[in-house]
Amino acid sequence: MEKVIALVVSHNHQQLLQECIHALHVQTRKPDAILVVNNGSTDNTAVWLDSQPDLFHIIQQNVGPAGGFHIGINWAYKNDFAWIWCMNDDGYPAPDALEMLLKHEGHERTLLNCAVIDKQDRKSFVWNTRNYSSIDEVKEEVIEGIGHPFNGTLIHRTIIAKVGTPNAQLYLWGDETEYYYRIVKRYQIPVKTITRSVHYQPASGYTYKHDWDCKSSWKMYYYVRNRFQILQSKCANKPLALAHYFAFIIAFSGLVVLFQKTDKLRKLNFIIWPMVDALKGNYKATPQTILTKMQAQQALSFSALFLAPIKTLYYNIFFPRMDNGSKTATA
Numbered sequence: 001m002e003k004v005i006a007l008v009v010s011h012n013h014q015q016l017l018q019e020c021i022h023a024l025h026v027q028t029r030k031p032d033a034i035l036v037v038n039n040g041s042t043d044n045t046a047v048w049l050d051s052q053p054d055l056f057h058i059i060q061q062n063v064g065p066a067g068g069f070h071i072g073i074n075w076a077y078k079n080d081f082a083w084i085w086c087m088n089d090d091g092y093p094a095p096d097a098l099e100m101l102l103k104h105e106g107h108e109r110t111l112l113n114c115a116v117i118d119k120q121d122r123k124s125f126v127w128n129t130r131n132y133s134s135i136d137e138v139k140e141e142v143i144e145g146i147g148h149p150f151n152g153t154l155i156h157r158t159i160i161a162k163v164g165t166p167n168a169q170l171y172l173w174g175d176e177t178e179y180y181y182r183i184v185k186r187y188q189i190p191v192k193t194i195t196r197s198v199h200y201q202p203a204s205g206y207t208y209k210h211d212w213d214c215k216s217s218w219k220m221y222y223y224v225r226n227r228f229q230i231l232q233s234k235c236a237n238k239p240l241a242l243a244h245y246f247a248f249i250i251a252f253s254g255l256v257v258l259f260q261k262t263d264k265l266r267k268l269n270f271i272i273w274p275m276v277d278a279l280k281g282n283y284k285a286t287p288q289t290i291l292t293k294m295q296a297q298q299a300l301s302f303s304a305l306f307l308a309p310i311k312t313l314y315y316n317i318f319f320p321r322m323d324n325g326s327k328t329a330t331a
Contacts, residue, residue, distance in 0.1 A: 002082030006031040009068035010089035011039040014048055023092035029099035031085060037072040039063060063168060066175030069150055070168035077160050086150040091201035093152050100197035101154045109159055111183050111191040114152030114199035126201050129193065143193040149176045152199030163187050169283035173219055174226030181233040208255045214263040215298050218290040225274035249275055
């Protein structure tokens, strides 16, 4: 029988992590091993992991979910596990989730996913899954062509051999989607949601109508920047990905105008920065550098605020290898 390792990426969620690990221990088909990637937790997670002799764990600095799954999948692959069952620490699988997934293992390797259900009401799908709103509505055992990684995603090592690991440079917000499209679009590997295999996950908290803070919402940088990498994996070629990305930028700008209540002009200006980094392939930004720049831009006058991105775009287009020397443009 091929060996299965459960991989959990964790950051500052010790109690939720313990809940997830307990759910793995009581599986009707137990994983052969459990690996926890501790992404720079500052709570008691490291101490708790050291007290668990039946767990493998990796402790590293916080490199985001993308870096966590990259290192975890790579470790499991190098240690010859056949199946890698991926999940975040804030969710947990139903007791028979792994057994139900493995029942649908076939000779043609597919990306197998649990049905991702709201852990509060234990019925609603967390993300769009065909036209279903509740697991109670579903009659078929398999929903073809859809999956929601990394929430109970089961990946065979033959897929990893073809596709590689998640892109650690993306940090968060889109890393799982880019990997998903790389598997199912670029490499044409089938994907299935196994409806009798349930993974409970918190409902998504993000909405376009939510008014984000222009000084502190650093995650929005990754949301805008990473979309281009997602589209390059999803689309047939780079020109098509570029067209879709510019359409996304226009649509996202429209949503800012329609739904944001504060700092609309500053937010429109902010979008230019991650967009330029996406087009240049610049993945150096960290949460701290993003926060620092957001706070610096907040202090700029409106004239300086809007001249800076125009100047940056000008130099990127006409002098791509030259540093324009402008402190305003890089503040």
